[in-house]
Amino acid sequence: MYLDKNEERMLAGEYGREISKAMEMLVKIGDAFDAKRMVNIHSAHPYGPGVLDWVYNEEEQEQLLKRAREGLKVSAFSTCHVGLPDFEEREEQGYSDEYEKKILRLMEIYNELGIALTSTCAPYLVGNVVPKGQPIAWTESSAWIWANSVFGARGNREGMGSYFSALTGKTPEFGMQLDENRKATLLVDVKASLKSVSDFGALGYFTGRQADKLWEVPALTGIKSATTEDLKQFCGGTSSSGANAMFHMVGITPEAPTLEAAFQGDKPKEKITFTEEDLKKEYELLSTAEDDDVDMVLLGCPHATLKEVGEIASMLRGKKVHEGVRLWVQCAEPTKIMAKKLGYTDVIRKAGGCVMCGVCPLLGLFGVFPWVKEDFTLATNSSKQSHYAQECYGRQDVSPGEGCKIWFGTTEKCISAALKGEW
């Protein structure tokens, strides 16, 4: 692929070995997809800082910190994905002193590099807002789907590549960067009436299952309107079951003012309908529990908006979460700060729940929450959380996921389960 003079210098090591290694990896990825050139990114959203422990040994981490203090900085605005505990809520989590010491050191490296420690799966809610058409390099499947679909930004499926793009400010131009790959490939016509965020999450999960081959782009018709929270749940669902990096909602998302625009002038080859019966079936697929007793209620996957935290606080005001039930409302740190000022966190705490910032129970796989590896019953309004819980939580010695049973339903139903201790 073509590299300009500055990119050549990056590759040759003139800006140090971190930049050189980053550029080398981006070129390899670009070459695999016949990218002709690099493009400048609006922003990156790399994995949380814990990942540095995978890429660099301790000596290299020290070197990186030193280099960052001497001036090595990211070349593009960067937020980061979930990867930190909520340091204010130590007793809710159970991580070790050793873990805390390690993560604080890795956080220092990110901070020195200039990566904002947002620790969120929803950077689009806390300041990483992309104008239509601009290239990005974001990890987190629900986030790149949001960016591509709702913002009309342009980003591929990203892993460590996002960190390399943060350092260089570049991403190879292929895939979702190009118009032709953004064209809808299948149509889902929604006949069911969508009444809640969990209905949108279920529709997302259904849509992802129709688009579970790489480079599919589903288009949806029949949706009259969608809130921020509806779209967030849809992104979470479709990103869990699907391989699609974007979707179109005709009349709602920016590249689909009409069905023709979504299909770039072509006619859809087949139409899949989503009926009331399909909606019901999706709820059944996402609920694996049989026993009504609930151990944990999880809201805010993907991370809650401030509006959601406020609505949950209203539902819990003056009430008491059932003894032995853990209720988490997850959000990003800036959202929690605002929620505190508005009194929401106090209301939720008085009721026996907890507003947790920066986290996801999946961090339990990295030892942050040891109890995730014990068997429990989880209630959630998130199809994404249900999917990963079914695969990852519970005792790990049998088959991961099988020890965790899930109830999937509306926010109201989840709150009611938290108060009663049963579904």
Place this chain on the structure above:
Amino acid sequence: MKNLILKGKTGNKGYAEGEALVTKDSICFFGGINPETGTITEIRSKDKGKSFKGKIFVIESTKGSSGVWAWLSLLGRLGNAPKAIVMTRGDPLVVGGSIDDNIPYVFDLDRNPTEAIKTGDHVKVNGNKGTVEIISK
């Protein structure tokens, strides 16, 4: 009978040969596999429980999480990675993960590899040329 050779694109260079494990399901390397054992854990997959460790892993599609890269990389560090990955289409996350694991990765072949290759076939993956050779029984 002549060996069948599929021609495609290079996701990562390198050479490997061995026994194929073919899945027609979409698999997410995060959650959909157990890194401790190198087996498929994807819910609703017909191949749940099957091991790809040390095999040529032929997959219809990857999907889902950005953790596909990190977990493929983790598989390598735990010694549970496949010997090579062959896929219908290319996933940038698998390009990255296969570079970390130093295993060949090929995709966009002239025939659907999950149809041309059967589980148990002996196959040779040449990442440098972007080819997959199926040894005739």
